[in-house]
Structure formats: C-alpha cells, structure tokens
C-alpha cells in the first residue's frame with residue numbers, strides 16, 4: 001500500500017550506468033513511492049538525493065563522485081545517499097561527501113536509510129556488506145508513450161573474467177523465478193510496452209543455477225506467445241552457452257528480433273585464456289558461422305576490450321580481422337581498464353595508452369566500413385520501426401537496433417502516436433538510418 005507523501009519526503013534520484021542499473025533504479029523508485037516518498041527531478045526543491053551508481057570501471061566510480069560533488073555544490077545542505085556498484089566498491093573507504101552508502105545487496109533498506117540521513121544521522125557502514133541486487137516486482141514507472149522496456153532475468157555473475165569486478169560487486173548468478181519475470185513482463189505489456197529487452201549479466205545462464213535446463217528458451221517461447229507484445233530482444237549472451245535451440249528460436253520466432261548481443265571481449269586464444277574466458281578463436285569463428293547460417297538476416301552485436309595486459313600486435317590483429325570480416329554489425333570497443341581487486345590488475349605487460357588509442361582507432365575505422373556496407377544494403381527497403389516517446393523526445397528504431405546502443409531511424413516527420421510503423425529507407429548517417437515517413441501518413445501500418 002502506498003503511504004501518503006509528506007512534504008519533507010521528496011527525493012531526487014540520479015541514475016548512472018547501464019540498462020541493468022536503470023531497471024534496478026525503476027524498482028527503487030517504485031519502492032520509495034510506496035513508502036511515501038515523492039520523486040522530483042528538481043534538485044532545488046528536493047529534501048534529499050540518491051545517486052544510483054555504476055562502479056565496475058573507474059570511470060563509472062569517478063562519474064558517481066562527480067555527480068555527488070555537483071549536487072553538494074548546488075545544495076550543500078542536502079543529505080546524499082550513494083547506492084549501487086560504486087557504493088559497494090567504496091564500502092571500505094567511504095567518500096566524505098556522502099551521508100549514506102548502500103551496497104547492492106541492501107537496496108531494500110533505501111527508504112529506512114533515507115529517513116535516517118534526512119533526520120541528520122549519517123549511515124556509512126563498514127566493509128563486508130552483502131553484494132546483490134534489487135527487484136521490486138511487477139510495478140515499474142513508465143513514461144507516457146514509452147514502448148520499450150528492459151526485463152531483467154537474473155542478478156550477478158558466476159563467471160570469473162580476470163578483468164571484471166562485477167561478480168565482486170553483484171555476487172554470483174541468481175535467476176529470478178520465471179513466474180516473477182512473467183508477472184513483471186505482463187504488467188509492462190498491459191501498460192502499452194511493445195518491446196521487451198531481456199537482460200542480465202549473462203542471459204544464457206538463465207535457470208542454470210536452479211538446474212532448470214532450457215529455461216531461457218521456455219521463457220522466450222512463453223513471452224513470444226503474448227498478444228500485444230511485438231518485439232522481444234535478447235542481450236548479453238555468453239558465447240559458449242548459445243544453444244541450437246536458441247538459434248532455432250531466433251530463426252523461427254516471429255517476435256524474437258533477429259538480433260543477438262554476444263560480448264566476446266577478445267578473440268585471440270592467448271588473451272582469452274588470460275582473461276579466464278572459455279573457447280578460442282577457432283571455436284568462436286565456427287559459432288559465428290553457424291549462427292549466421294542458421295539465422296538468415298541475424299544482426300550481431302559484440303564488445304571487445306583493447307589493450308589487455310600482454311596484448312601483442314598479432315593478438316590485436318585477430319580482433320581487427322574478425323571485425324573487418326563484417327560478421328558483427330554493431331561493436332562496442334572499450335579500452336582495458338585496470339581495476340583494483342581483479343586478477344588482471346596484477347598482470348604485467350600493461351599496454352601504453354597511446355598504443356591502446358591507436359588500436360581502438362583502427363578498430364573504429366574498420367567497423368565504420370562494416371556499418372557503411374550494412375546500411376547501404378538497406379537503402380530502398382521497407383522496414384518496421386518502433387516509434388516511442390520519452391520525456392517529450394520522439395525516436396524510432398528498427399529491429400536490428402537495440403535501445404541506447406545501436407543508433408536509430410530518422411523519419412522526416414514522426415507520427416503523433418507511438419507504435420510500429422513501416423517506412424522506406426532513403427539513406428543513412430553512420431548507424432542512423434534516414435527514412436521517408438511523412439510522404440503518406442495514411443499508408444503507415446500500425447502493426448500492433
């Protein structure tokens with residue numbers, strides 16, 4: 001039951017980091033509202049602030065502290081609570097600028113903690129607080145006109161990539177019960193969501209901690225049968241866990257987008273071994289070949305880390321070759337970041353940043369040529385696009401473009417109503433397609 005709002009219970013919530021953090025923050029917003037807090041975007045009128053942070057890379061932690069500093073500068077009197085991954089990272093050495101610190105495993109305590117810090121009692125616990133995550137259940141706030149929403153399948157990660165802090169910050173992989181996921185998904189679709197984007201640190205591990213084999217595929221089949229849902233999208237697949245059954249679904253399910261995000265991080269055998277990741281170049285290339293053969297029109301996304309300690313020119317060339325081959329339409333390119341607390345942090349053979357930048361530039365150039373080829377092939381074709389409105393902004397995306405990372409579709413005139421429309425591609429600029437859209441609004445097909 002939602003409690004009445006008291007004037008002193010207004011809070012400004014700042015959300016940093018990835019889609020997974022945004023989903024968690026949506027849950028925190030719902031929890032705070034239920035407990036009588038009102039969320040305000042207006043810092044000047046707020047009585048407290050929460051920064052829900054990212055922390056697995058030092059840039060994320062620095063960003064969190066700079067947002068805290070900025071709030072402090074604007075409102076020196078305001079109690080500030082830091083939550084999420086950066087808060088967990090800083091438990092053993094809390095920043096003086098925050099009044100409260102909440103680790104990922106204790107986010108359910110946020111309303112109580114806010115009460116305490118708002119009453120003038122700082123709450124900065126010592127180290128060794130539990131890692132975890134927060135799910136609120138079925139009610140999540142949505143923007144009017146929002147058409148796409150992330151749906152979280154699991155929390156944490158049980159892989160041990162040598163460069164990654166996430167298992168330490170989020171704990172081991174835990175799948176959510178399917179009934180809970182379906183209830184949350186149903187509530188989103190009933191409120192107008194047309195696209196569900198399935199996320200987790202490793203979505204292909206879904207159900208394995210519960211010894212439920214084929215759980216991901218079952219979940220996809222159930223979601224695909226829902227009326228009202230137009231698109232289903234799978235992010236963050238682990239390469240060695242992509243099953244033939246999943247490929248069959250990608251090839252045959254009309255609602256599951258022919259799109260897969262499969263972070264590889266590297267392709268050289270030596271570096272993959274040092275990263276603590278399974279497989280090697282040959283196995284990965286065989287998998288990609290099989291995927292593209294079994295799923296015609298599949299649009300693949302991946303991420304690569306450049307400059308892992310000991311990366312030779314030959315190791316880097318392996319990435320450059322696979323990117324240049326054009327099998328990935330979308331590639332996220334990241335510079336290796338040495339994170340204290342990871343196994344790789346102690347590795348020798350750090351690559352000079354000048355060389356890392358130079359390698360990244362070569363990769364970006366190779367990938368730009370791939371995008372040009374893919375986009376040129378779309379000119380003149382008809383595409384379904386999802387048009388949505390968020391906070392007054394209208395945007396459109398095609399099925400081969402995931403939200404927030406893959407660009408979009410520019411229409412000459414955006415339609416008034418959100419939904420799915422059919423447009424003809426007239427050109428492109430990088431990952432952004434340009435399309436007709438205002439020629440004959442009557443002919444737009446609103447698919448759902």
Ligand code: SF4
Pocket residue numbers: 157158159160161164165166167201202
């Ligand atoms: S799969 Fe590896 S990189 Fe991804 S979250 Fe798990 S440990 Fe980190």
